[in-house]
Amino acid sequence: DQQVKQNSPSLSVQEGRISILNCDYTNSMFDYFLWYKKYPAEGPTFLISISSIKDKNEDGRFTVFLNKSAKHLSLHIVPSQPGDSAVYFCAASAVLSAGNKLTFGGGTRVLVKP
Amino acid sequence: NAGVMQNPRHLVRRRGQEARLRCSPMKGHSHVYWYRQLPEEGLKFMVYLQKENIIDESGMPKERFSAEFPKEGPSILRIQQVVRGDSAAYFCASSPEAVDEQYFGPGTRLTVT
Numbered sequence: 001d002q003q004v005k006q007n008s009p010s011l012s013v014q015e016g017r018i019s020i021l022n023c024d025y026t027n028s029m030f031d032y033f034l035w036y037k038k039y040p041a042e043g044p045t046f047l048i049s050i051s052s053i054k055d056k057n058e059d060g061r062f063t064v065f066l067n068k069s070a071k072h073l074s075l076h077i078v079p080s081q082p083g084d085s086a087v088y089f090c091a092a093s094a095v096l097s098a099g100n101k102l103t104f105g106g107g108t109r110v111l112v113k114p
Numbered sequence: 115n116a117g118v119m120q121n122p123r124h125l126v127r128r129r130g131q132e133a134r135l136r137c138s139p140m141k142g143h144s145h146v147y148w149y150r151q152l153p154e155e156g157l158k159f160m161v162y163l164q165k166e167n168i169i170d171e172s173g174m175p176k177e178r179f180s181a182e183f184p185k186e187g188p189s190i191l192r193i194q195q196v197v198r199g200d201s202a203a204y205f206c207a208s209s210p211e212a213v214d215e216q217y218f219g220p221g222t223r224l225t226v227t
Contacts, residue, residue, distance in 0.1 A: 004156075006156075032213075034215055036218075041220075041221075041223075042220055042221070043118070043120075043205050043207075043218035043219050043220045043221050044157070044205070044218045045218070046215050046216070046217060046218075049215050089156060089157065091157075095212070095213050100145070100147070100162065100209065100212045100213060100214075100216070101147065101159040101162055101170055101172075101173070102147070102149075102157075102159060102207075102216065103159065104149075104156035104157045104158070105156055106155060106156045107156055
């Protein structure tokens with residue numbers, strides 16, 4: 001039962017353009033969403049998060065959008081840089097009801113071409 | 115402020131042996147989480163601990179796996195009688211409070227031969 005899905009396993013984008021990563025979830029109890037970036041042989045690095053009371057959160061080049069009615073969130077990276085090439089994981093938690101355990105999607109591998 | 119520390123980074127065990135994975139959370143963090151990543155998959159929650167307490171172990175296999183976070187020292191994930199299917203990357207994360215974002219360590223890559 002995959003409660004968090006990232007349907008695009010990979011994404012290729014030109015340097016300077018926008019990267020859009022998508023994530024869908026099924027559990028309506030999720031109230032906190034996060035994006036992590038992961039390089040090979042390293043642990044995930046926290047990028048940005050959003051609470052279910054918001055529909056947008058922005059931090060520098062990263063913006064996360066949340067559409068609760070569609071149970072969908074997306075991460076926009078603009079402009080994309082070669083150093084952004086990594087695997088990106090969407091994660092969700094139901095903090096108020098189930099503590100802070102994170103449920104992860106399967107990841108999207110991003111390649112930014114110079 | 116050092117990040118989350120995990121050791122060893124790589125661990126090779128033969129089938130039937132025990133594996134002990136250690137995690138030292140970031141300074142000031144009292145919440146520790148363990149996740150497992152199988153090849154080509156996302157991370158899967160295993161267990162959530164606070165000092166001397168297991169808060170949520172709903173993701174732990176029922177047998178052979180145990181975790182602790184003692185009053186002093188690192189958190190330990192212990193796998194007894196390892197099998198090939200235990201080969202994976204095991205990540206530890208910590209947070210200052212239960213509702214905060216989690217910060218991950220570099221992981222321990224367990225290979226069972």
